[in-house]
Amino acid sequence: MYKQILLPTDGSEASQRAIVAGVDFAKSVGAEVIAMTATPQFHTFTTDAAMLEQTPEDYAQASRERGQRMLDEVATVARDAGVTCTCIAVASDSPYEAIISTAREHRCDLIVMASHGRRGIKGLLLGSETQKVLVHSAIPVMVHR
């Protein structure tokens, strides 16, 4: 019933738990997975410490590597479970938009994500990007705590 499952990750522990659950679920229904990360663009005016210290080129390089590491982690989990995995790194300042458009482009029929991500702000019932994906997604979303 589900054939293509999108697994967005931000490298957080919560994300990793959701990924494991997402891969297990994919295996149980015979689906393939698409791992994705959304990496912010470089901005000159920013409060991001990493961006302030680096040149655009350095930042882009470091970002790419960070993103690739996160995707590699998902690919490993998928491979160990025998689930086909495609990895996509999206350059975007808006994770939820990147998630929605990737889901559409790759005709995903389910998104699996954590309830909270990297920022994990306490007291928020639901992480901000998860919230936005829920509002804008046309397809079902599995939210994992």
Place this chain on the structure above:
Amino acid sequence: MFRKILVPTDGSALSEHAAAAAVALARGSGAEIVALSVAQQRDPSHAQFDDGTSTVQRERALNAAAQRAGRVARLAQEAGVPHSLVTAMASSEHDEIIRVALELHCDLIFLAAHGQCGVTRLIAGRIPQLVLAYSPVPVILYRGGAEAA
């Protein structure tokens, strides 16, 4: 992977579509369905106006809930999916959904992203959000299929 899927319904069209999707998932993976509908408990402070109709109202509310849950159970039956049916009366719908999930050892909650109190499509429903926030198990939120603006 999921063995027992809780499917709350509030009788809305989206709820019924979500239930059909839940049944399809259950059928494909050999899981069972628990169909649940919660009847809204009236504010106890209204008791001062009690003229003996409250029992009738309560029965009516529970019957309506049973009918809503029954429609989900029928979908499961037609698909050959093992199922059970639960109705409850509670003042807090999301608390009741979570309580039932825990009590019956469900490992997934599958529900519509918008509730009967509809609101606009720019917001995910209040009750689904609350279920998501407090659920001890994963939750699949089912959308209608057309993207929000």
